[in-house]
Amino acid sequence: MKKKSRFDQDHKWGYLMIAPTIIGLLVLNVYPFIDTIVLSFSSAKVFGGREFVGLANYIKMFSSGEFWRATWNTVLFCILTVPVGVLLALVIAILLNARIKGKVAFRAIFFLPMVVAPAAVAMVWKWMFNAEYGIINTVFHLNVDWITNPNVVIITVAIVAIWSALGYDAVLLLSGIQNISRSYYEAASLDGCTKFQQFRYITLPMVSPTLFVVLIMRLMSSLKVYDLLYMMVGEGNPALSKAQSLIYLFYRESFISGNRGYASAIVIWTVLLIGIVTAVQFAGQKKWVNYEV
Amino acid sequence: MNKFLKRGIAAALLGSMALGLTACGSSGKDESTGKGHLVFQIWDQGQKAGMEKVAEAYTEKNSDVTIEVQAVGWDEYWTKLEASATSNSMPDIFWMHSNQIYKYADNGILADCSELVDEADYSEISVENAKGSDGKLYGVPKDKDIIGLLYSKEFFDEAKVEYPNENWTWDDLEKASEQIYKETGKYGYMAYSHDQIGYWNFVYQNGGQILNEDGTKAEYTEKATTDAIKYYTGLQEKEWCPTQDVFANTAAPELFFSGKGAMYYAGNWDLVNLCTTYPDMNGKWDVAVLPKCPDPENGDGRASISNSVSYATAAKGKNKELAMDFLKFLGSEEGQRIQGESGAAIPAYNGLEETWVKTFADNGYELSVENLIDMFDYSVKYVNNPSRPSWEPKVEQTMLDIYAGNVTVDEGIEKMQKLVTEAIEEN
Numbered sequence: 001m002k003k004k005s006r007f008d009q010d011h012k013w014g015y016l017m018i019a020p021t022i023i024g025l026l027v028l029n030v031y032p033f034i035d036t037i038v039l040s041f042s043s044a045k046v047f048g049g050r051e052f053v054g055l056a057n058y059i060k061m062f063s064s065g066e067f068w069r070a071t072w073n074t075v076l077f078c079i080l081t082v083p084v085g086v087l088l089a090l091v092i093a094i095l096l097n098a099r100i101k102g103k104v105a106f107r108a109i110f111f112l113p114m115v116v117a118p119a120a121v122a123m124v125w126k127w128m129f130n131a132e133y134g135i136i137n138t139v140f141h142l143n144v145d146w147i148t149n150p151n152v153v154i155i156t157v158a159i160v161a162i163w164s165a166l167g168y169d170a171v172l173l174l175s176g177i178q179n180i181s182r183s184y185y186e187a188a189s190l191d192g193c194t195k196f197q198q199f200r201y202i203t204l205p206m207v208s209p210t211l212f213v214v215l216i217m218r219l220m221s222s223l224k225v226y227d228l229l230y231m232m233v234g235e236g237n238p239a240l241s242k243a244q245s246l247i248y249l250f251y252r253e254s255f256i257s258g259n260r261g262y263a264s265a266i267v268i269w270t271v272l273l274i275g276i277v278t279a280v281q282f283a284g285q286k287k288w289v290n291y292e293v
Numbered sequence: 294m295n296k297f298l299k300r301g302i303a304a305a306l307l308g309s310m311a312l313g314l315t316a317c318g319s320s321g322k323d324e325s326t327g328k329g330h331l332v333f334q335i336w337d338q339g340q341k342a343g344m345e346k347v348a349e350a351y352t353e354k355n356s357d358v359t360i361e362v363q364a365v366g367w368d369e370y371w372t373k374l375e376a377s378a379t380s381n382s383m384p385d386i387f388w389m390h391s392n393q394i395y396k397y398a399d400n401g402i403l404a405d406c407s408e409l410v411d412e413a414d415y416s417e418i419s420v421e422n423a424k425g426s427d428g429k430l431y432g433v434p435k436d437k438d439i440i441g442l443l444y445s446k447e448f449f450d451e452a453k454v455e456y457p458n459e460n461w462t463w464d465d466l467e468k469a470s471e472q473i474y475k476e477t478g479k480y481g482y483m484a485y486s487h488d489q490i491g492y493w494n495f496v497y498q499n500g501g502q503i504l505n506e507d508g509t510k511a512e513y514t515e516k517a518t519t520d521a522i523k524y525y526t527g528l529q530e531k532e533w534c535p536t537q538d539v540f541a542n543t544a545a546p547e548l549f550f551s552g553k554g555a556m557y558y559a560g561n562w563d564l565v566n567l568c569t570t571y572p573d574m575n576g577k578w579d580v581a582v583l584p585k586c587p588d589p590e591n592g593d594g595r596a597s598i599s600n601s602v603s604y605a606t607a608a609k610g611k612n613k614e615l616a617m618d619f620l621k622f623l624g625s626e627e628g629q630r631i632q633g634e635s636g637a638a639i640p641a642y643n644g645l646e647e648t649w650v651k652t653f654a655d656n657g658y659e660l661s662v663e664n665l666i667d668m669f670d671y672s673v674k675y676v677n678n679p680s681r682p683s684w685e686p687k688v689e690q691t692m693l694d695i696y697a698g699n700v701t702v703d704e705g706i707e708k709m710q711k712l713v714t715e716a717i718e719e720n
Contacts, residue, residue, distance in 0.1 A: 046375070046396055046400060047375065047378055047379045047400055047402065048379040130542045130543060131538065131539070131542050132539060132542060132543065133542075133543065134542075145538055147541060147542060148537075148538035148541045148542065149538075233541075234541075235689075236486065236540070236541060236689075236693070237541040237693075238537050238538065238541065238693045238694075238696055238697040239541070239697075240693075241690060241693070241694075252686070255368070255371075255372055256686050257682070257683060257686050257687075258682055258683065
């Protein structure tokens with residue numbers, strides 16, 4: 001009996017101690033999430049009023065060309081940014097790990113884009129991509145409508161997205177690479193392994209857990225792309241309706257047109273999409289991620 | 294660890310949490326200042342100084358009141374205002390735009406201001422823009438605005454073209470643009486996709502309408518309206534007019550002030566800001582009345598869209614009594630005069646237009662802003678009805694589709710007619 005009450009006492013204190021975090025999570029994350037699900041089955045009126053409409057929002061969504069276009073744009077954006085971005089980050093991490101002069105300076109330079117506010121990044125790139133007066137068209141003697149051609153604009157935004165995330169991903173991967181014990185490489189070179197073989201059979205498997213984390217994070221943030229599109233493409237651009245992402249569509253429906261219910265359905269679909277992609281990732285990781293040291 | 298110490302720490306943690314929560318909840322009356330503290334929210338950083346001057350004049354007379362002016366960005370302003378209206382924690386005083394006034398007034402969010410001011414003191418358009426669907430005043434008229442033609446004196450001189458004057462027609466606008474493009478290689482009139490600053494002016498000059506008088510019917514397919522929209526969207530086919538792609542890269546004001554184009558339409562609310570942002574350009578540009586339609590379907594071919602902002606307070610505000618008193622001051626001749634003299638906006642109060650005009654000369658800005666005031670004689674009220682929030686984004690998108698060639702002008706006009714009609718029926 002005595003022991004049990006002691007056990008309860010500990011539990012009580014335990015719960016009390018985690019209460020601040022849990023309450024915050026419940027109030028700020030869990031409750032709004034559930035409310036969004038409820039909202040997606042409602043027609044939202046202004047000032048908080050709502051009316052249950054069943055599956056109407058989802059039916060409207062799945063029969064809307066604009067919605068499928070936005071879904072495809074989002075997936076395309078992922079295809080463009082994730083493989084290239086993560087691969088480049090890995091290459092840069094390996095280069096930054098090499099014994100070269102000014103290593104620290106290079107690391108700082110590559111990390112710099114992370115320190116700059118995303119809005120500022122988008123503004124500067126938008127000027128560089130300006131079709132008439134931008135530096136990119138001028139220097140390379142091109143005549144590309146970087147931000148108004150509906151077929152090009154996603155590539156433009158993808159370039160900026162890769163550039164902005166590169167440093168952060170590279171630093172994460174670099175820390176993974178630095179955790180690999182030197183002795184593996186020494187043993188390998190004694191056995192006569194080439195540099196490439198060392199990379200293939202030591203670095204890659206050993207850094208794979210970090211690589212997996214980077215991959216998951218990059219996928220999630222690419223599926224949620226919004227700020228760059230808002231800043232670089234924005235309202236009034238003729239290409240917007242052909243280039244908008246799911247979250248951008250959500251923003252327009254929710255905050256410009258005031259269709260909160262329909263917008264909630266879009267965001268629930270986005271959550272499902274991210275969930276599916278992440279589940280596939282986790283299923284696939286057994287094949288290539290190595291957790292044994 | 295000592296049991297008491299543990300409890301002590303936990304209590305302290307809980308205590309600080311509770312403090313944090315109450316700190317978020319407190320607002321409204323400030324105990325240290327006695328009678329009251331008012332929060333005054335606006336969306337235009339450029340007018341913040343002007344609003345502070347008006348507030349200062351009020352607090353000088355009412356020393357037990359403090360007023361804090363908060364400026365937030367346009368998009369954020371409406372998100373915040375709606376959230377605060379839903380949770381009944383609105384700012385004590387805030388600006389109300391005609392885009393949104395029906396939504397707020399018709400849902401009982403705004404306090405009835407009919408008793409505060411005399412409608413006859415203000416210009417008709419400002420009063421109309423402050424009314425809800427029931428015809429009552431739900432705000433105190435603040436200002437009125439107008440659209441004007443901005444032109445670069447430099448390019449006109451270089452191309453030896455006479456400056457725009459009040460007799461100019463659309464034909465003169467085209468001729469001058471062509472001449473300037475030929476002589477200087479710069480864009481002429483830069484016609485960008487916009488309703489209030491763009492095609493609406495052409496529609497009403499041509500004797501057309503967007504909505505009928507009481508806002509219950511769309512008029513896009515009326516001949517005068519259709520012709521004017523065709524004319525306006527057709528302008529971008531001219532070599533002297535930038536395409537919408539160009540504007541998406543570089544906005545018209547940027548093109549104008551970086552010396553790439555000679556003319557564009559702008560609202561008078563931009564002028565003070567433009568003067569302070571581009572001091573080096575002072576004297577190199579000017580404003581004129583809008584060119585009129587040469588052969589209107591009906592009317593005299595003149596029009597310029599005029600909109601206005603109102604001051605409002607919440608119907609269920611915590612400091613409502615005090616807020617109403619301040620609102621009364623904001624609407625008074627004195628409050629409106631200070632607003633005008635600060636250069637913030639053209640006062641809604643009759644006969645105070647000159648206060649705004651004078652600030653330009655006083656600050657050494659060489660602009661013929663008196664031209665703009667002349668246009669109030671034939672200005673047209675900003676197109677609005679209760680369902681506007683739901684049709685406006687779709688209509689704007691359709692205009693862009695017309696420009697991009699995704700639909701023909703005729704298809705686009707049919708579609709806009711349908712969109713507005715549906716929105717009115719749903720409302």
